Amino acid sequence: MARSAVDETSDSGAFMRTASTFRNFISQDPSSQFPAESGRYHLYISYACPWASRCLAYLKIKGLDKAISFTSVKPIWERTKESDEHMGWVFPTSATEEPGAEPDPLNGAKNIRQLYELASTNYSGKYTVPVLWDKKLKTIVSNESSEIIRMFNTEFNDIAQNAALDLYPPQLQAQINETNEWIYNAINNGVYRCGFARKQGPYEEAVKELYEGLDRCEEILGKQRYICGNTLTEADIRLFVTIIRFDEVYAVHFKCNKKLLREFPNLFNYTKDIYQVPGMSSTVNMEHIKRHYYGSHPSINPFGIIPLGPNIDFSSPHDRERFSV
Numbered sequence: 001m002a003r004s005a006v007d008e009t010s011d012s013g014a015f016m017r018t019a020s021t022f023r024n025f026i027s028q029d030p031s032s033q034f035p036a037e038s039g040r041y042h043l044y045i046s047y048a049c050p051w052a053s054r055c056l057a058y059l060k061i062k063g064l065d066k067a068i069s070f071t072s073v074k075p076i077w078e079r080t081k082e083s084d085e086h087m088g089w090v091f092p093t094s095a096t097e098e099p100g101a102e103p104d105p106l107n108g109a110k111n112i113r114q115l116y117e118l119a120s121t122n123y124s125g126k127y128t129v130p131v132l133w134d135k136k137l138k139t140i141v142s143n144e145s146s147e148i149i150r151m152f153n154t155e156f157n158d159i160a161q162n163a164a165l166d167l168y169p170p171q172l173q174a175q176i177n178e179t180n181e182w183i184y185n186a187i188n189n190g191v192y193r194c195g196f197a198r199k200q201g202p203y204e205e206a207v208k209e210l211y212e213g214l215d216r217c218e219e220i221l222g223k224q225r226y227i228c229g230n231t232l233t234e235a236d237i238r239l240f241v242t243i244i245r246f247d248e249v250y251a252v253h254f255k256c257n258k259k260l261l262r263e264f265p266n267l268f269n270y271t272k273d274i275y276q277v278p279g280m281s282s283t284v285n286m287e288h289i290k291r292h293y294y295g296s297h298p299s300i301n302p303f304g305i306i307p308l309g310p311n312i313d314f315s316s317p318h319d320r321e322r323f324s325v
């Protein structure tokens with residue numbers, strides 16, 4: 001049966017995310033199956049989705065948006081097939097239907113599900129974004145954002161406009177990996193564990209871990225500009241995509257309201273700092289973000305009402321320049 005993330009709960013009522021399926025790598029090596037070539041790959045995203053947004057962030061800050069095209073789907077899930085009840089990401093039917101979203105320019109697919117069906121005849125996983133598509137072989141290279149961002153960081157450096165930016169430098173890799181791990185569990189996936197829990201116990205456990213993670217970030221960011229030191233790294237981009245959504249969505253929709261992002265001075269200023277990295281603000285479409293979450297999970301928000309606040313201005317001044325870079 002076609003499933004989505006809202007169905008992924010264990011008997012204990014805890015949210016359990018399943019692993020991605022397409023795990024190929026693009027390589028600098030021209031003889032590889034998926035060589036890094038300008039114009040060959042396409043990134044399907046939703047502006048609403050934090051995992052897809054981290055890939056789009058890389059596209060922008062590495063200067064790859066001329067070499068790799070991208071399309072965003074509409075923010076609110078719709079039925080993807082008449083013969084079953086699956087709800088998922090769909091493309092608009094015209095370029096004007098939904099600002100920010102566009103019809104599929106490559107395959108004329110109506111929805112993301114159809115891309116998975118083109119790439120594999122027996123796929124049984126979720127129809128998630130991001131999808132990194134190979135126009136030449138007409139298939140999905142990868143649907144795992146943590147791996148797509150690694151490819152974007154290094155493999156396209158011959159064509160990237162900002163090739164010198166290394167967000168995963170060898171001397172910081174161990175620290176970045178370790179940081180990613182606790183931030184993923186407590187924060188990136190943590191907010192989903194809060195929001196998709198179906199019993200009080202797993203919800204409370206997730207909230208406890210989430211706020212321990214946020215407190216830990218707050219403390220680290222009291223001593224240095226970025227989460228792994230005084231240079232921007234992959235770990236910052238991965239943290240950013242979650243915390244930019246925090247007060248607008250997760251605090252309300254996922255019941256992460258013990259404390260708001262705005263009540264963590266270091267984390268809040270840090271979020272503005274990352275938002276103001278050239279290229280980053282174009283990856284944040286708060287309208288899509290809010291309409292998606294509040295409108296696509298009827299079991300959590302049955303009437304789809306979108307809260308009007310708080311409308312944070314992330315382009316306002318921050319205090320992070322006090323740390324040397």
Ligand SMILES: N[C@@H](CCC(=O)N[C@@H](CS)C(=O)NCC(=O)O)C(=O)O
Pocket residue numbers: 003004005006019020048049050051052087088126127128129130143144145146
């Ligand atoms: N492991 C994936 C997770 C992607 C993911 O969960 N995407 C969500 C949107 S935020 C999705 O497309 N969900 C569709 C569904 O649950 O059916 C990644 O990081 O790339």
